[in-house]
Amino acid sequence: MHPAFSVIFLTTLIGAGQGLFLAMVTGQIYATAGFLPAQESRFQAVGSLLALLLLVAGLAASFFHLGRPERAWRAAAMWRTSWLSREVIVLPIVMVLVFAYGAAHWLGWTRPLFQVGRSLPVDVTLLLALLGTLASLALFLCTAMIYAGVRFLQEWQTPLTVSNFILLGAASGFMLAAAYSAWVGNPLVTFFGTWAVILTLAGLASRMAHLSRNALITHRSTTQTAIGIRHAVVAQKTQGATGGSFNTREFFHGRSIQAIDRVRIVFLVLVFALPILLIGLAYVTGSSSLPILAFATQFFGLLAERWSFFAEARHPQNLYYQSVA
Amino acid sequence: MTQLALVIDLNVCVGCHACVTSCKEWNTSGWAGPLVDRNPYGAAPTGTFFNRVQTFEVGTFPNTETVHFPKSCLHCEDPPCVPVCPTGASYKRPDNGVVLVDYDRCIGCKYCSWACPYGARELDEQQRVMKKCTLCIDRITDLNLSERDRKPACVLACPASARLFGDVHDPDSEVSVAIRERGGYQLMPECGTRPSNHYLPRHRTVMHIDPEALTRVDNPLRKEDLTAYTGEETLDDVAW
Numbered sequence: 001m002h003p004a005f006s007v008i009f010l011t012t013l014i015g016a017g018q019g020l021f022l023a024m025v026t027g028q029i030y031a032t033a034g035f036l037p038a039q040e041s042r043f044q045a046v047g048s049l050l051a052l053l054l055l056v057a058g059l060a061a062s063f064f065h066l067g068r069p070e071r072a073w074r075a076a077a078m079w080r081t082s083w084l085s086r087e088v089i090v091l092p093i094v095m096v097l098v099f100a101y102g103a104a105h106w107l108g109w110t111r112p113l114f115q116v117g118r119s120l121p122v123d124v125t126l127l128l129a130l131l132g133t134l135a136s137l138a139l140f141l142c143t144a145m146i147y148a149g150v151r152f153l154q155e156w157q158t159p160l161t162v163s164n165f166i167l168l169g170a171a172s173g174f175m176l177a178a179a180y181s182a183w184v185g186n187p188l189v190t191f192f193g194t195w196a197v198i199l200t201l202a203g204l205a206s207r208m209a210h211l212s213r214n215a216l217i218t219h220r221s222t223t224q225t226a227i228g229i230r231h232a233v234v235a236q237k238t239q240g241a242t243g244g245s246f247n248t249r250e251f252f253h254g255r256s257i258q259a260i261d262r263v264r265i266v267f268l269v270l271v272f273a274l275p276i277l278l279i280g281l282a283y284v285t286g287s288s289s290l291p292i293l294a295f296a297t298q299f300f301g302l303l304a305e306r307w308s309f310f311a312e313a314r315h316p317q318n319l320y321y322q323s324v325a
Numbered sequence: 326m327t328q329l330a331l332v333i334d335l336n337v338c339v340g341c342h343a344c345v346t347s348c349k350e351w352n353t354s355g356w357a358g359p360l361v362d363r364n365p366y367g368a369a370p371t372g373t374f375f376n377r378v379q380t381f382e383v384g385t386f387p388n389t390e391t392v393h394f395p396k397s398c399l400h401c402e403d404p405p406c407v408p409v410c411p412t413g414a415s416y417k418r419p420d421n422g423v424v425l426v427d428y429d430r431c432i433g434c435k436y437c438s439w440a441c442p443y444g445a446r447e448l449d450e451q452q453r454v455m456k457k458c459t460l461c462i463d464r465i466t467d468l469n470l471s472e473r474d475r476k477p478a479c480v481l482a483c484p485a486s487a488r489l490f491g492d493v494h495d496p497d498s499e500v501s502v503a504i505r506e507r508g509g510y511q512l513m514p515e516c517g518t519r520p521s522n523h524y525l526p527r528h529r530t531v532m533h534i535d536p537e538a539l540t541r542v543d544n545p546l547r548k549e550d551l552t553a554y555t556g557e558e559t560l561d562d563v564a565w
Contacts, residue, residue: 001439067433067453074412074430081408084436088411151405152442152516220515221442223381227394228510228524231383240345240377240396243369246447250438316513317444320379320396 001153002250003310009061011143012172012302014091015165017054018136019173019199020180021098023192024048025129027177032126036191041105043186044125048102050180051173055095083149087142094139097132104128140166147309154217155313160210167203168271168305172298174199175275179295182288189291193279200298204272207305211264214312226319236323247321253311263308270301328402328422329460330493330521331480332500332509333395336528337487340378340393347482348376348397348458356463357428361451373449375458376479392527395488397479398445398458399512399520400424406437406446415455422494422521423462428454442516460490493521 024047030036063069075088104110104125112121144165147156174196181189223234239248253260275298282290352375353360362372376397383390400417404424407415414430415437417423426437426446431454438446438455446457461477464470474481480490491500500523503509509523 065434067435067448067455068431071412071430071432074414075432075434076411077413078408078411082411082436084409084434085411146436149409150439152513153439221513225513225515227381227392228512228526229381229383229392233383233385235382236379237382237391238378238380240374240379241371243364243367243371245371245374245377246438246450247444250435250448251444315439315444316442316516320444 006065013058015169023177045106171199267304344479351478
């Protein structure tokens with residue numbers, strides 16, 4: 001598949017935004033449980049604003065993917081059958097909940113509404129945190145299922161696509177939370193950094209499983225099934241156009257196999273190895289700039305990871321477009 | 326229920342591209358606006374086509390067969406492109422089973438083209454919406470046309486009659502009989518899309534010629550026979 005930068009930025013930006021929101025919620029829940037000192041509301045509010053900005057940036061990037069962006073509102077129509085339509089509905093819901101969560105913290109709506117058991121006071125922010133978490137996970141699912149749901153694109157059609165999107169998005173979000181804490185001098189750097197490393201390692205396991213699965217994949221469709229000629233040797237001579245077509249532009253990455261291999265190594269280093277190393281160094285040295293560098297490295301790596309995700313997918317329609325003339 | 330479709334006879338197709346040009350001519354001048362042509366007279370012309378003829382070589386030289394393979398939307402009975410469309414612009418007509426795109430509702434997100442294993446959909450660079458074969462829906466449903474003209478442009482153009490058009494759900498239609506009796510098959514059956522368009526397979530055409538047929542032994546005129554007869558009795562002169 002041709003990796004479109006609009007979609008690469010959409011999925012990585014909203015992934016980081018959702019992850020950052022989940023990090024803010026995790027911090028609050030730890031504080032509620034008494035494992036962490038309560039954060040000041042300003043920290044949560046600004047963090048949520050940052051998450052909202054990432055979600056808005058992702059949404060803006062997605063418009064560049066559309067041929068007719070002025071009709072984008074129509075995309076909410078077919079939510080019964082289309083994961084893309086479901087994503088279009090869930091994304092604004094997440095935005096509203098993230099905004100409401102940040103606003104509730106900013107306005108200090110933390111007076112408990114009711115008490116669950118003896119030790120859990122429930123306030124508006126905790127309810128919004130719960131709803132926002134559910135919506136964020138639903139959005140991860142919708143985004144990933146857009147790809148995992150294309151049933152004959154075998155590189156994508158696996159639950160590993162969903163786990164990759166969730167784990168890598170969450171990892172980058174927690175990494176950003178660590179960077180943000182380091183920036184404002186909040187002592188939660190270690191807490192968020194530890195979670196970021198755990199999620200990055202889980203993402204590494206999931207992505208490596210995905211890579212090894214795809215390396216061994218046998219494609220169901222062949223040139224023989226594509227044109228229905230039962231002969232071992234079938235070679236394409238013409239494809240009906242000499243100057244290329246939509247089919248040759250949209251479904252081919254146009255790079256060499258060596259370039260694909262290089263990008264794969266680059267993203268494995270930038271997404272997994274370097275950020276973990278940098279967070280470890282930050283833990284040892286107490287540096288406040290290393291977590292920021294760790295997030296920047298991982299985010300750039302995720303752009304390469306998403307590029308690779310597209311480039312690795314071999315669409316069956318390519319069987320009809322193997323040779324020009 | 327009616328399911329209109331094409332049946333393409335690969336044994337007859339000569340790869341002349343008449344179906345391609347007639348399709349382009351009809352649909353670029355039709356109700357849905359032009360099909361874009363970029364750089365049409367330059368080195369790398371590109372544009373939107375609903376139908377393309379591809380050529381495949383089967384076997385190893387010198388024992389090869391050339392197969393011309395016309396490819397357009399197969400109007401699947403279970404079209405994977407329809408449920409993925411977020412706007413509902415892609416739909417399958419309930420009355421005749423033709424898969425169509427509502428160009429006024431399409432947002433050009435290209436998701437349907439990802440969902441099609443056959444590469445049958447093309448984004449029009451000028452109108453920025455997804456386009457595909459309509460089976461000439463404006464011809465085949467136009468009751469002002471005579472019965473013989475109510476067919477897709479490609480079918481009417483084919484000089485070899487390699488393209489049949491009809492209702493594949495009617496067991497007595499020309500297309501159903503052709504599929505049944507001449508081994509009609511579907512493309513990529515493993516995808517589970519149940520294409521309505523079928524292809525009739527190539528046959529191995531062998532003409533047996535022995536030397537006696539060339540020299541016309543049995544021909545009483547024996548034009549090639551340069552034997553000078555000197556009155557002796559030959560086998561042909563004997564009548565048992």
